[in-house]
Amino acid sequence: MSELAIKGGEPVRTKPFPRWPVFDEREGDAIREVLHSGVWGIGGTKKKEFEEKFAAYQDARYGVAVTNGTAALETALRAAGISTGDEVIMPAYTFMATATAVLHVGGLPVFADIEPDTYTLDPEKVEAAITGKTRAVLPVHIGGRPANMDEMVRIAQKNNLLIIEDACQAWGAEWRNGKVGAIGDLGTFSFQSSKNITSGEGGIVVTNDRKLYELCWSYHNCGRVMNGEWYRHDVPGTNCRMTEFQAAILLVQLTRLEEHTKTRNENATYLSEKMSKIDGVEPLKQDPRVTNHAYHLFTFRYNAGGFDGLPKDEFVEALRAEGIPCSPGYRPLYKEAFMLNLANDRSLSREYGERADYSRVQLPVTEKACYEEAVWFFQNMLLGTREDMNDILDAVLKIKENVNTLTF
Numbered sequence: 001m002s003e004l005a006i007k008g009g010e011p012v013r014t015k016p017f018p019r020w021p022v023f024d025e026r027e028g029d030a031i032r033e034v035l036h037s038g039v040w041g042i043g044g045t046k047k048k049e050f051e052e053k054f055a056a057y058q059d060a061r062y063g064v065a066v067t068n069g070t071a072a073l074e075t076a077l078r079a080a081g082i083s084t085g086d087e088v089i090m091p092a093y094t095f096m097a098t099a100t101a102v103l104h105v106g107g108l109p110v111f112a113d114i115e116p117d118t119y120t121l122d123p124e125k126v127e128a129a130i131t132g133k134t135r136a137v138l139p140v141h142i143g144g145r146p147a148n149m150d151e152m153v154r155i156a157q158k159n160n161l162l163i164i165e166d167a168c169q170a171w172g173a174e175w176r177n178g179k180v181g182a183i184g185d186l187g188t189f190s191f192q193s194s195k196n197i198t199s200g201e202g203g204i205v206v207t208n209d210r211k212l213y214e215l216c217w218s219y220h221n222c223g224r225v226m227n228g229e230w231y232r233h234d235v236p237g238t239n240c241r242m243t244e245f246q247a248a249i250l251l252v253q254l255t256r257l258e259e260h261t262k263t264r265n266e267n268a269t270y271l272s273e274k275m276s277k278i279d280g281v282e283p284l285k286q287d288p289r290v291t292n293h294a295y296h297l298f299t300f301r302y303n304a305g306g307f308d309g310l311p312k313d314e315f316v317e318a319l320r321a322e323g324i325p326c327s328p329g330y331r332p333l334y335k336e337a338f339m340l341n342l343a344n345d346r347s348l349s350r351e352y353g354e355r356a357d358y359s360r361v362q363l364p365v366t367e368k369a370c371y372e373e374a375v376w377f378f379q380n381m382l383l384g385t386r387e388d389m390n391d392i393l394d395a396v397l398k399i400k401e402n403v404n405t406l407t408f
């Protein structure tokens with residue numbers, strides 16, 4: 001029996017996992033090219049080239065590159081015409097920006113529960129959350145796994161709703177061989193530092209709809225009109241344009257995405273197969289309709305029953321001590337102070353009454369995932385070798401075999 005690292009024993013691993021971001025001299029050359037061109041923003045070619053290439057990569061007709069994923073969500077929501085009085089259905093198992101973007105345009109996030117075996121929006125719960133004020137559904141392809149887009153499209157068509165996909169973690173992800181982002185009306189991506197392709201910060205909105213594209217373009221560019229006069233502003237837009245430097249880096253990053261995604265998938269499949277044989281750690285469901293998983297996160301369901309009742313947070317601490325980076329993940333969004341404080345927001349209360357009081361929300365699957373089950377590994381770990389994956393499995397097994405040495 002080997003002593004657990006959290007008790008002072010030798011960790012399974014002391015080596016780091018592959019470093020992120022991956023880059024080489026090509027990023028350096030691209031930045032220098034922009035630098036010496038003297039055109040760092042408007043008037044350059046890189047942003048446009050990236051918009052075209054990334055949109056095409058996502059099977060979308062149009063792209064508008066912006067400063068970050070949060071701005072992408074807000075741009076998409078504004079183009080969709082979401083504003084005061086409108087409800088938008090979304091999961092509470094997501095990053096806070098999914099909800100704040102809706103709040104920033106004056107809409108109300110309405111949380112629906114997730115499926116227990118995929119952690120993406122549960123279509124039945126979406127249908128149950130629809131009211132006369134619902135204008136859009138906002139599925140999140142969390143961790144890079146597409147939500148059930150067949151059902152999202154069916155529900156949206158039946159109820160005359162828009163679909164805005166939060167694909168901020170899902171570059172290249174496919175639902176039944178179609179890339180996410182423009183399966184719905186609009187889709188948003190992030191290129192923030194941790195993301196599978198990155199320029200430090202960055203984002204893009206994609207769509208197949210010309211009118212929505214022009215509205216996004218206008219909103220992100222001070223309300224200007226495409227091909228219009230410089231000082232003509234038809235909508236109260238903002239400035240959230242991506243710079244030429246960001247676009248130049250992303251054009252290089254994009255060339256590695258396919259190969260990286262393949263490696264992540266191979267390692268994730270291996271980990272899933274091995275973990276599914278260990279009682280107490282269950283990978284999320286493999287679904288043949290997910291024809292490409294972006295694996296921003298590798299998420300599994302921890303079951304304390306397989307570890308003598310060891311609570312999730314203590315399992316996470318023990319795993320980290322063994323040299324395996326991991327996270328217990330999100331807390332239910334509606335439990336965050338910024339959401340609970342909305343009950344005191346006078347304009348929201350006037351518009352939405354007690355629906356703006358999130359202390360009333362209870363989503364059992366989300367809460368179980370957050371508090372008891374979900375554990376994440378990060379995308380850079382999946383760029384490692386088979387030996388790296390075996391270290392992860394060895395560390396899980398070591399905790400399982402020695403859990404009786406822990407007091408909790």
Ligand SMILES: Cc1ncc(COP(=O)(O)O)c(C=O)c1O
Binds near residue numbers: 069095203
């Ligand atoms: C699901 C999700 N939505 C939105 C965002 C916001 O993106 P950004 O951090 O680029 O503003 C993120 C990124 O952190 C995200 O993971």
